[in-house]
Amino acid sequence: MKVIDRVTLQYMKRNKGRTWVTILGAVISVAMLSAVIVIVCSAQDMLLRHTIESGGQWETRFFGVAADKAAGAGKSEEVASYGISTVGKYASYPGGEATNKPYLYVSGETNFDIFNTQIREGRLPQTDTEMIVSESFSLKNPDACAIGSRITVSFGRRMSEQDGEKFELGTNYSYGGYDETFEVEEQKEYTIVGIFEAPDKEVEAFGAYRAMYGLDEKALPGNGTYEVTVDYNNYKRLGNKIYTISGELGDTLGASDIKYNTGLLGYLGISNDSSFMTMIYMLAAVVGIIILIGSISLIYNAFSISIAERSRTFGMLSSVGATRQQKRHSVFFEAACVGAVAIPLGLAAGIAGMAVTFKIINPVFREWMQNDLGLEVSLSWGGIAVIILFSALVLLISAWIPSRHASRVSALEALRQSREYKITAKSVRTSKLTRLVFGFEGELGLKNLKRNKSHYRTTVFSLTVSVLLFMTAYTFSAYVRKSNDMIQAPLSYDINVSMSDDADSMDRLSEELMGLKGAGSAVAVKKLRGEVELPADMVGSELAAVYAEENGKYNISVQLLAMDDASLRSYMQEQGIAEETLSGDGLNGILINRINFKKGHEFAELDLLNGVKTGDILDFHVTDGLKDLAEDDLKLAAVSGGKTPFGDKYVTDVYSVQVIVSMEALDKICEMLPEPKYFVTENVYYTMGENENLEDEIRTICNKYRDVSSRVNSVAAEQKEVMNGVIIISVFLYGFVALIALVSMANIMNTISTGMQLRRREFAMLQSVGMTPKGFRKMLTMEGLFYGIKGLVYGLPISIFVIWGMHRILVSNVSFSFYVPAGALTGAVAGVFILVGVTMVYGRRKARAGSIVEVLKDENA
């Protein structure tokens, strides 16, 4: 080994503390870099797995392939597996007419695995008389889907008419949005052999459940074309070649069209508009750059210090005849040694750290994504290469400038140690106030701070950055949490079932739902939407703002609400309204006029309508936009100001007026309507009670009613979902901040303890002149204090500014005014002083090492 290298190595060994701090800093930096890359690779991997789980592993789909050419896909050596499908066709099934999904979308398949078809019951079909149906179909038609039962379906086409011309409705036309008829072409009978789940397949056609029968590759019916789906060998490695290969294969198959699995390819980064992965890479790059800057500053600092300590050696090397190159070499050698240890360690630490993190957050993550796929540590060779390259780059850059300094140290300078950082009278000037307030030791401490500009700047910068990151992360987390609380705040129920479509079935479903036991409370509400025309002066300003005035009148949307008896009675009792108010002939209603309105960040009580009183009669009508379908005189039997016994504690928007009527009155109006289902909806609101399975029971009941469109909204579940999201974000955020803080801490400790070391002679001299140990402690404490204060003086205002900016950006989604969480402030202040305190204690110990006289005599100090 060259002698210079030997000397360098020996120095590194002798100054274990310094060397380990440098290595630690480098390890942390590499670990952080690795972590970012691992997250990117793992996220990509998870998204790929998710896509494959949903729709199977395939890359290209060929359309319009003739029967005799279809099997040609198997002959290509690029293809790992392939599947041949018939073109899907709509088929109606018995009993589906009255439902909102009256069709099956049926296709024949040779390969079910390529689409990741999961069999839930039974088995895959083997012939074209055997069929498997989707799970959602079997849930709604359990009897028809018993394994082994037969089902007769009628294949046909959905037809509609426009401007006198007939046209076919394809798979992307919703059901119910058009007047359509179904033209049957042929009937076929199948035996149901299995029930499957294949998420992507399920949503291939509107208005239809999915069904598939078996297809034999060797016996493809000659008429008609087929679709061939292909999975290539090593598809992940193919990159953009997939397009050329597919193009060629398409020609071989004589395909009329080629489509790609854009989801899969997108996550691989090779889709034609793979903006997603690009975005992820850019995000990673931004984070990576922040890490790089932090790392470089830390490692640069470490090397700088190491050079400063070794300046005598360098000077001596000069005097013995070492060239600049050789001296530079010493620094790079040190960098190489640090790298050799730090890079593997950092890589391992980053990977291990991420593995642990994933393990911890996976339960939460799975719930959040609502699937079984957790994050798994995945790292491509490319990723490893990037990490090693960038780490080496960081070390190189960090060592570059210090190496040039080292090479320039002349023999004389080093031997004399006269090259101190240039101290000028101006730079160390302190005000008279300082001595008065902090004492002479304090003044000395402050001057010490100012003497070495670069040390000072590094330390204050690190402190400021730490404060900034901590406060931003903490506040962001707090804001997200608070936002979520506020969204949930107005709701007074836990579960909301909303129903529409078939009025009769809705009533029955509602009744059954109300019968569930174990809920805290339950309210069933039937709502009818209509309008009332009012003169402009009767309409309150908030309400008027959302409508357009027409001839001095407004057409205000009015909702009639009818509750179940028990709830209505308790509501009226609560409001102090006599029970008979709503009974009697005619349409009597209780107008809810006064509401709690939240505008911006303030609450106010608001009257929706002006000048209404008991006994007023409003002309209520239900209209389809062109004509009145029903009409009645709505007599205001009472005007109330209470909130509804369900629904929101306060509203942020007003657009309609609610009137409570009796169930009979509501039903009477509904009878007047030709198609009540377009205007009537029903809700059941629950609060949670002792029954934990309430939600499941609700869903089971809802599934029974096929003709009702029902939706179950669980506030608790939603809240959990958001909280999970918050937890995940917080974990990463805090993890990131913790690591940056660690890097900063290492930086600061390094800098300050070195400063101490370099001043040992000076300290000894102070002691010899008569500074007591107490005075000495005071001086160092003051230094620490000043650093801390400076860090906060810069860090806090910048943080507050950044947080304010954050609030501005979020203000549209956030309904609270700007504030800085107390925890952030206390945390930042405490953190800074603890950090500085610890560093000072550590540095002090180094500074006091050795008796005064030893240090004074030791020219090497």
Next chain:
Amino acid sequence: MEILRVEHLSKIYGQGETAVKALDDVSFSVEEGQFVAIIGPSGSGKSTLLHILGGVDTPTSGKVIIDNTDITSLNETALAIFRRRQIGLVYQFYNLIPVLNVEENMQLPLLLDGRKVDHKAYANIVNKLGLEKRRTYLPNQLSGGQQQRVSIGRALMNNPAIVLADEPTGNLDSKNSVEIMGLLREFHKELHQTLFVITHDERIALQADRILAIEDGKVVKDEVIRK
């Protein structure tokens, strides 16, 4: 009046086989106002003696009594306080605090003590040292000779019982050396300052009132050359 008494002072470094006896049972006493030169070859123990006298090093055995105070029995804090009030130290190099200017460096012991500066005395010393125009200069703006002058000023500022100087001219050229010794002698005469100077330069030693020669940790000669 006896200002300093050293009784059976010994200092041993290391242990067992590698033990080095820097000072071996040294005893002497000094009257107030005496200018003592300590001479001896390198490694003789003179620096060790000076450091012990200055309260900067502790003896293995023996006592040092300055102005009726046994400094060897004081704890660290008390010793530090004693140092700044009663002892002035001048070293060969690196005496000054880089961040303090000339005035502050000179007043350092007083600043540490929190005492008010006697401006007349200060002005007197500064002028004698020829530094009145450089009061606000920082050490890195002064020459070696000027820096030593500041050290002397600092050593004298608090009117200490004794001033100890370890090769004060070792780092200076001959012209500066002469000037420094001249200043020391002048202050010694004017303020009746008890003065200890370690030197290997015979010419300087001969300027003293008394010469102590140390060899191998023992006092081999103790001669008063002028009264």
